[in-house]
Amino acid sequence: MPEFAVELRDVSKRFPAPSGEIVNAVRNVSLQIRDGEFFSMLGPSGCGKTTSLRMIAGFELPTEGDIFIHDKPMGQTAPYQRPVNTVFQNYALFPHMTIGENVGFGLEMKGVDKAQRLTRVRQALEMVRLPGYEARRPRQMSGGQQQRVALARALVNHPEVLLLDEPLGALDLKLRKEMQLELKRLQREVGITFIYVTHDQEEALTMSDRIAVMSGGRVLQVGPAFEIYERPNCRFVADFIGESNFLEGTVREVQQRTATVELAGGLLAYAESDLALTNGQAVTVTVRPEKIGLRPYEGAQNVYPGRVEDIVYIGTDTHYTVLLAGDQRLRVREQNEDPYSRPLASPGDAVTIYFDRAAARVLLD
């Protein structure tokens, strides 16, 4: 069995836009998606994630590079000859067919005989928890149900890879959360590689084994949720996934994996870095708000005095905006452990903030 279910090798896609100019939708993307993996492509709209997915499905052909599915180069292979199935954003159920005919369509095209088709359609509908809905029409079903039908219609064919293009985008929040868990369960059950396109970082973090963060047609970082969140490799990733503080500064000293960065206002920040840094280099130090404390703690290398500018109470947490020397602002998040959620400081109070060297990371851009 080949190691990778899908491989993109140096794939680019250029479109002529209606205005006549050339749009670089995807630029030199290389990805290796493992067999049986729940892989997400995450990024804002226009980042190239949907184009990448459509190239895997065969709806678009790469301008450069090639796509491999289980080591077979796809080249110009038409969509109907690829061993993948797609769940479309708007479901794309055939309005003139019943649910049973919709789900059985792929099997019918493959020439599976009617008796076996009916059995497999029934099983597929049971799997998505819509047993006995064969005779209905798509328009008689809710958005969530249509979504499940679209899933059944794709999974019933046992594709080598299932492609999902923002399939939960049209559902309301509660249903979306339910479907996230449902999708994860289905993926474990059927063991098929899922490639999931979304702009919702929480969705990607919840479901994926690995995530590729994309922007401007490029893949910026690939890794498990933990890695993407804790060790972002650039400012875009740190900013797009969760919330982050960014402090501009200059490298003063590098010792093993610790960099000393001089921030504006003369503050010294100690941050972790695997990068090859040189003294005097301009860098950005990033630190997550929840990793900064207003309470003193033993061993915190970064300790700065500041003044509370603003407090936002959001139930579980309270957010403090702290002004540091050099007119730099940091967002600090403290959990409301106090039974009365009393704030640790009020606007205008002088405070000291603490964070660990390991919580801070050096970024080049």
Place this chain on the structure above:
Amino acid sequence: MLQRLRASRDRWLGLVLIAPTLLLLTALLLVPLILVVITSFGSRSPDGNVIYTFSFENYLRLVGITAEGFDPLYVEILWRSVWLAVQTTTLVIVIAFPLAYFVARAPARWRNLFLFLILVPLWTNFVIRIYAWIMILRNQGVLNSLLGWAASLVGLPFQPLDLYPSAGAVLVGMIYEFLPFMILPIYTSLEKIDDSLFEAAADLGANAVRTFLRVTLPLALPGIVAGTILVFIPVMGTFIVSDILGGRQVILVGNLIQRQFLDARDAAFGSAASIILMALTLVVTVFYTRRFGFGEEIVKA
């Protein structure tokens, strides 16, 4: 009590508002139709007036039963009309579908231009457009000249084709005349189909042909049905095209009716022919829509 008063007032108001339309329809549609039915049972007086009797003679004559035995003259005319309408409708579908598909799939900014071009011929008078076909099809017409020129280029002998007047010319004229009425409803159906449905079909293993047969065609059916009704019914009744391009050789029910009223001055027989035409059209249309529906089910989705 108040509610009942209001309800009855609303009902009266509704009747008052619809009354002009009802009166108009009664005066211009229902009354003439009843008159035609009554006339159709009458007979012709020697001076060309209608004698109101109650006789089935006109109808019997139309289906070929006469005192002298079976006379197929009118049955043939009826059959020719139905057959021509079926041929016209079928060919119009075959020609209109690719055109409508092309327009529906064209980039959005081109679509309106194409639709405009389809409609432009309709700005010219119907009769003039049919006359234009004489210019094209006659012996020294555009088509024969072009063919003759092409033949002379390759050095072949050329004998002008006898295209006009003929039944073929009538068919060509009918197709030309009614094409837009098929293109527009098919276009409307096709244009509504979401692109993702074609992608879904391809994704599920359907090649272009199967996608067309299983997705495009069924979803375009409401347009084809609507277009068929818009084309078939007028083709059954029209007499101008056959009159001009058939050169009095091709006699359809429309010509028959026209001549009974104008030349033969036998309004009773003409009325009977009109009723038969209506009945035939109705039968074919009902049969057709029973089979294919009006496509409303898909339209709703």
